[in-house]
Amino acid sequence: MKKFFGKIKKWFVDHKPTKRRLIQVYTALLYNANIKGFFNGEIYKGASKNACVPGLNCYSCPGAVGSCPLGALQNALSASKTRAPAYIFGIIILFGLLLGRTICGFLCPVGLGQELLYKIKTPKAKKSKVTRVFSYLKYVVLIVFVVIIPLTLTIPGFCEYICPAGTFEGGLGLLSNSANEDLLSILGPLFTWKFAVLVAVIVLSIFFFRFFCRFLCPLGALYGFFSKIALLGIKLDKNKCTDCGLCIGVCKMDVKKVGDHECISCGECISVCPAKAISWKGSSLLVRPNDADMPATTEIKPLAGMLKRKEPIEEEETALAQSVNEMNGEDASNE
Amino acid sequence: MTDHAKRLTKRIYAICLALLTLLTGILFIVQVFSIYRSAESQPYTVERISAHFWAIAPVFFAWLLAVVAGGVIWTAIPDAPERPKAYIELKTTLEKFEKRLPLGEIPPQAKRLRAIRTVVWCVSLACCLVSAIVSFTVLTDKSYAPRFQTEFFTAHGGAADRLVRILPWILAGFFALVFASIFAFHSEKKQIGIVKTAVAERVKKTAKETGEVATLSETQTALSASVKAETQGEKKSESLLEKYPFLQSKWWGIGLRIAIGALGVALVVVGIFNGGMEDVLLKAVKICTQCIGLG
Numbered sequence: 001m002k003k004f005f006g007k008i009k010k011w012f013v014d015h016k017p018t019k020r021r022l023i024q025v026y027t028a029l030l031y032n033a034n035i036k037g038f039f040n041g042e043i044y045k046g047a048s049k050n051a052c053v054p055g056l057n058c059y060s061c062p063g064a065v066g067s068c069p070l071g072a073l074q075n076a077l078s079a080s081k082t083r084a085p086a087y088i089f090g091i092i093i094l095f096g097l098l099l100g101r102t103i104c105g106f107l108c109p110v111g112l113g114q115e116l117l118y119k120i121k122t123p124k125a126k127k128s129k130v131t132r133v134f135s136y137l138k139y140v141v142l143i144v145f146v147v148i149i150p151l152t153l154t155i156p157g158f159c160e161y162i163c164p165a166g167t168f169e170g171g172l173g174l175l176s177n178s179a180n181e182d183l184l185s186i187l188g189p190l191f192t193w194k195f196a197v198l199v200a201v202i203v204l205s206i207f208f209f210r211f212f213c214r215f216l217c218p219l220g221a222l223y224g225f226f227s228k229i230a231l232l233g234i235k236l237d238k239n240k241c242t243d244c245g246l247c248i249g250v251c252k253m254d255v256k257k258v259g260d261h262e263c264i265s266c267g268e269c270i271s272v273c274p275a276k277a278i279s280w281k282g283s284s285l286l287v288r289p290n291d292a293d294m295p296a297t298t299e300i301k302p303l304a305g306m307l308k309r310k311e312p313i314e315e316e317e318t319a320l321a322q323s324v325n326e327m328n329g330e331d332a333s334n335e
Numbered sequence: 336m337t338d339h340a341k342r343l344t345k346r347i348y349a350i351c352l353a354l355l356t357l358l359t360g361i362l363f364i365v366q367v368f369s370i371y372r373s374a375e376s377q378p379y380t381v382e383r384i385s386a387h388f389w390a391i392a393p394v395f396f397a398w399l400l401a402v403v404a405g406g407v408i409w410t411a412i413p414d415a416p417e418r419p420k421a422y423i424e425l426k427t428t429l430e431k432f433e434k435r436l437p438l439g440e441i442p443p444q445a446k447r448l449r450a451i452r453t454v455v456w457c458v459s460l461a462c463c464l465v466s467a468i469v470s471f472t473v474l475t476d477k478s479y480a481p482r483f484q485t486e487f488f489t490a491h492g493g494a495a496d497r498l499v500r501i502l503p504w505i506l507a508g509f510f511a512l513v514f515a516s517i518f519a520f521h522s523e524k525k526q527i528g529i530v531k532t533a534v535a536e537r538v539k540k541t542a543k544e545t546g547e548v549a550t551l552s553e554t555q556t557a558l559s560a561s562v563k564a565e566t567q568g569e570k571k572s573e574s575l576l577e578k579y580p581f582l583q584s585k586w587w588g589i590g591l592r593i594a595i596g597a598l599g600v601a602l603v604v605v606g607i608f609n610g611g612m613e614d615v616l617l618k619a620v621k622i623c624t625q626c627i628g629l630g
Contacts, residue, residue, distance in 0.1 A: 060622050060626060090606055188379075188487075189485070191379070196368070199360050202360070203356060
């Protein structure tokens with residue numbers, strides 16, 4: 001009996017959520033703290049909706065207590081002929097400057113949902129040159145759906161045609177309550193399209209890590225512009241870096257360098273760097289080294305020992321020297 | 336159970352779950368289109384939705400059970416810790432090798448490959464530019480006439496119709512970039528081989544001229560010395576920040592952040608006074624049915 005309970009305890013210790021996961025869960029709950037809305041099927045109408053939450057969270061979700069920055073941006077651009085969209089621009093600049101894409105890694109419920117879906121044990125699509133090219137699609141989505149369509153056609157293009165968070169949190173969230181049965185009568189081709197998009201994003205998120213974030217999310221694209229100057233995030237010490245490439249190999253996003261516009265500052269690369277060249281910005285002041293998504297029983301020291309390898313330049317030298325030696329061998333036999 | 340059997344079990348399970356996931360997703364999408372087409376007006380009623388989705392409920396529950404089973408299997412047979420794999424850009428490796436050769440000694444085949452890559456990238460970027468221009472023209476055309484005359488495509492100035500029209504152009508641009516990217520990868524791989532041979536020849540020549548005996552270790556020493564000397568040189572010339580010394584100052588970064596932060600705060604204050612914040616609230620407290628796909 002003791003052994004059995006010991007195994008159960010070990011299972012819970014091994015599957016303990018990381019700090020990042022806990023922050024993601026708390027954030028998702030905080031963004032949707034209007035529990036009453038889920039029961040009565042009404043959206044929150046309080047003053048906190050003057051402010052935008054940093055991550056993607058539809059303001060038509062019955063539980064949402066803040067506004068969505070992307071929805072607010074599109075509406076502001078739609079109305080830009082009558083009023084300059086200064087407020088939302090200022091909010092996005094401040095979020096980007098303070099947090100950058102740390103928002104994606106820590107404060108976005110859509111990112112949390114995708115990471116949980118990715119845990120389902122199917123074969124996974126690896127990142128490649130093709131995925132890196134398609135990671136630029138989100139900038140096209142940003143320009144077309146978030147900027148041009150609201151400006152020219154005065155509709156929130158991204159919310160209307162793509163956003164899966166709106167369909168799931170807002171659409172299904174409201175329709176699932178019997179108090180909103182009358183909304184069924186207005187469902188039509190648009191809902192059919194958006195539901196199909198939602199299902200496609202969910203299925204693809206099982207096979208691709210953060211499919212929506214990497215290829216479609218215009219909010220991540222916007223925050224990516226602030227990666228270099230954001231106060232919080234990941235930084236690389238170039239003096240210590242040996243260009244071993246382990247950080248890029250371990251990262252599941254389409255990064256070229258640690259801390260670039262694709263980096264969501266999840267911190268997984270910190271523990272694999274043998275030269276300890278990667279750290280959090282402001283780590284000396286604010287946060288301790290990250291324990292990321294590694295199992296609780298894995299120790300850093302043995303892992304670092306396992307990761308220690310020759311600098312790539314030594315391997316290249318060996319290969320070159322061998323090829324020279326082969327040539328010498330050929331010359332000697334010719335002579 | 337042997338290790339091989341465990342790996343095989345997990346692989347077979349993973350493939351079956353992947354197929355079941357795709358099937359479940361496709362069934363959901365088919366059902367929602369089927370509901371839409373089932374009636375001319377008001378297709379979505381509680382009865383119709385229930386009937387369509389209960390029809391695929393067994394598949395969905397089977398999928399859920401399979402997911403739970405996966406959790407149990409992976410707990411019982413955990414994955415062995417994997418050694419992380421490094422990823423080094425071929426372009427970086429190629430530049431490191433090319434910097435060990437004087438310009439005059441870079442083989443002509445390598446120069447030709449580089450020229451071909453440049454042309455391919457230019458052509459793909461031209462494709463992207465053309466697709467961007469066409470897309471922008473379609474999106475901003477005030478007198479656009481939708482091709483499809485259904486409500487979905489004609490609503491909001493034919494927004495959906497315009498998007499369908501520009502989609503092939505956008506995909507063409509991306510596929511041009513994908514092709515260029517894959518072509519560049521293979522071309523760089525080929526070029527690295529050519530440049531490596533040239534570098535090896537150079538080292539051999541240098542060793543012969545200096546009279547050193549080219550054993551493996553001595554060649555390695557000679558190569559290390561030349562690499563270290565050139566790598567130090569590389570690091571010095573690599574740093575573009577040295578051209579603009581003020582950019583290396585930490586005050587530049589702090590000043591830039593303060594300026595951008597001040598701009599953000601100023602915009603928020605302007606937005607509060609010009610009614611922008613109120614607009615956000617007014618929009619957020621009403622259900623935007625169009626935003627959440629309700630039509």
